[in-house]
Amino acid sequence: GEATVGTSLTVNTGSWSSAQITFNIQWFSCTSNLSSSCVAQSGRTTGTYLITASDLTKYIRASVTALDSTGGETVLTALVGPVVTPPQVTALPVITGVATPGSVLQATRGTWSGAATTGDQYQWLRCTSVDTSNCTVISTGSVNTYTVQNSDTGFRLAVNIIVKDITNRISGSAKSLTTQPVLGSPTVSSTPTFTSNLY
Helix, strand or coil: CCCECCCEEECCCCCCCCCCCEEEEEEEEECCCCHHHEEECCCCCCCEEECCHHHCCCEEEEEEEEEECCEEEEEECCCECCCECCCEEEECCCEECCCCCCCEEEECCCEEECECCCCCEEEEEEECCCCCCCEEEEEEECCCEEECCHHHECCEEEEEEEEEECCCCCEEEEECCCCCCECCCCCCCCCCCCCCCCC
């Protein structure tokens, strides 16, 4: 599992030579990546460990004790972590520019907590309504601009910003509001002609 607040870690008991065996599991929380910093967590003795906000910045590991008629042996898992929380958006991305074919739209990153300062991805979206759940991805990349296409006419546009956490392990995302429907450029339906009131 990923060492992220709100997710669960699962311990694999491994393979053992004895056929008649039972297992005892104990989870540990560690203040650093050193085994000496680990403290057993009271009551955390099942095969899964739900990571909570109290585990933030810490490392997690488990011990597995295998028992049979001859006795027991304990092994420790590797440390995982540090525990992080997914980046949280505090101000949504915003699109600026005029949504008409040929114009260039620009997206702000928005404001985030717990996010890396680089490595953002911009997914430009074509939407059938103001509801951004009804959108399709039309462009993905590290550039925060998009040139409106003729094929966007009649649709609304939005952007989904994907950012990494400070350890570059997990991502968070947030969508902007949609633009107004893209208006196509005027097209001539008949050739202009001259008229005169002179006789």
